[in-house]
Amino acid sequence: MSLEEEVKHLRYLNDIYKSILDEINVGVQVIDQTGNTIIYNPKKMQLESMAIEDVLNKNLLEIFNFKNKKDSRLLQSLEKGVKTNATKQTYFNNKGKEITTINNTYPIVKNGETIAAVEIANDITQYERLKKSVLKTGDTRYTFDSIIGESKALKNVIEAGKRATRTSSSVLIIGETGTGKELFAQSIHNGSGRSHMPFVSQNCAALPDNLVESLLFGTKKGAFTGAIDQPGLLEQAEGGTLLLDEINSLNPILQAKLLRAIQERVIRRVGDTKDKEIDVRIIATMNEDPIDAIANDRLRKDLYYRLSVVSLFVPPLKERKEDIPLLATKFIEKYNSLFQLNIKKISNEVYQLFYEYNWPGNVRELEHIIEGAMNLIIDDDVINFSHLPNHFIHKKKQSPKQSSTSLENSVNEDFKKKLKDYLEDAEANYLKAVLSNHKNNVSHTASILGISRQSLQYRLRKYQIYKQS
Structure with missing residues (x-):
């Protein structure tokens, strides 16, 4: 050459x-x-x-x-x-x-x-940051006494949650964003025999796909380039409770692995050849109807059945508006302490707006509105309309106006409902009628309705129509 x-x-x-x-x-x-x-x-x-x-x-x-x-x-x-x-x-x-x-x-x-x-x-910088930022252990300050409200809808869920503290069965908590699902999860943990053991909380939506498996199940040194011996969340929660928030965000393949871990009480680290026994209670949450999640392939049906041994449906704030004064008082106390203020109450005008509002952000939104109002107060000791954040006033103006005219009062109340609420009420009433007609026999009712027994049980629990003993 x-x-x-x-x-x-x-x-x-x-x-x-x-x-x-x-x-x-x-x-x-x-x-x-x-x-x-x-x-x-x-x-x-x-x-x-x-x-x-x-x-x-x-x-x-x-x-x-x-x-x-x-x-x-x-x-x-x-x-x-x-x-x-x-x-x-x-x-x-x-x-x-x-x-x-x-x-x-x-x-x-x-x-x-x-x-x-x-x-x-x-x-592995991202991995280390994830461990520090999204892994929360030991932060279990909430008990059932922390859940504020006297409405029947909320009390029913609290009672069901208290009963769930007696066992180690999996729990599925369903509710809209901002309803306080983690409060229920922590309350169940703190009220159970596992309260002295770890409580580990993880938002599944916060996990990048390339890290989720190793974070959940751990890694074995040499499994891949850079892998070290590292316990996953399931091992770190040993003897205690693992809260998986937004479980429907988890990859379906990992949902299958999680199902195996729950059923067999064993895990296998990524890259390992040996199984490891675990003793962990799983509490999962989701902010959508599980039936919709299953239909749209966001939740495996078999995992849903395994998780929903106990199902809790946390009601949205719009369904328990009678709890607004109690919640508002609690939030005023909280921010009086933080901001060194002495706010005593909320005006009747503001309360009227609160009762008319639909609260898409639920309890969390109510807290943010009160915090925002207290940031604007200078000398007053009462939260008035002028103190409300602009974005709330703007949204309130965009919502359908309510009138007390005789014409509106004569309109059937059903015509004021949102379509979703109307359909849910109609479904609940129809289920009650069919169930009653078949003497509360779930299997016969499901057959008549053309749905599975499990799907019917889910709806009955959702609408608190019928509870299994």
Whole structure:
């Protein structure tokens, strides 16, 4: 091969190597004998939030901060010939951003002399942040006494929740966003024999698909590049309760794995070959009708049946408006303490608006409205219309106006309902009639209605028509 052909071939290989470094999903950094970076690929730039010009041809210790020089696995490989495999490392870039990686590092040796060192890094910064930000343990301050309301609808759910504290059966809590589903979950845990054990809460919608399995079930060292021995949420909740919020956001494949874990009380870490027994109570929540979630493939039917051994339907605020004064008083007390105010009450005019409003954001929205109003108060000790946040006033104006004219009073009340509410009332009344006609026999009623027994039981619990003993 001529010199020209050899150069051409080297350029060809160089282009291939560069393409590979640009595309692979691991960070690659190489330093020379002086500690200067000579190779720095795009993935490494991404996980360290650095531009190539900030790092290339510059000394490692000038760019990155380690607690000690010896904490740099790359420098240890260069200076001492140390090889490391799947070793966790935390350090900071020049902007102070914390970075956590799992690294493989090794020296590059030629003729017995170390001429460079290479680091292959997997980013687990997101994993570490998820563990800190979305994993909540020990924060179980709520009991059934914390749930505010005297309405019959709410009291029925509280009583059902209290009965659920006697066993370790799975619980499915269904309710719109902002109704207080986690309050019920914590109350069940605190009222049960597991109250002295961990309570672990996880929002399934907050889990990225590429991390969800390892977070739930844990990992075995060597399962994949950068994997370490790490217990998942199911293990961390051992002996206690695991709350899975928005269970219908979980990938169907993982729903199947979760079903196995609940049924057989065993899990297998990602990459492991052995099962591990667990003792965990599962409480799941969702903010949509489970039948709709099943029909739209967001919830496995078999998982629903397993989770809904106990089903609680938390009523929306629009169905228990008589609880608004109690809730409002509690929120005023809370923000009086936080804001060093002395607000005594809410005006009748504001209460009238509250009773007319439909509260799509439920109890959480009511709290935010009161907090917003108390931010606007200067000298008054009563929350008036002028203190209400603009966005609430705007939404209230957009809602259908109510009139006390004789013409409106003469209109049938059914014509004022939203279609969804009307259909639900109609369904509940029809179910009551058919069930009564068949002497409360669920199987016969389901057959007449043309639906499954489980589907009918769900609807009966939803509308609190009939409860199994």
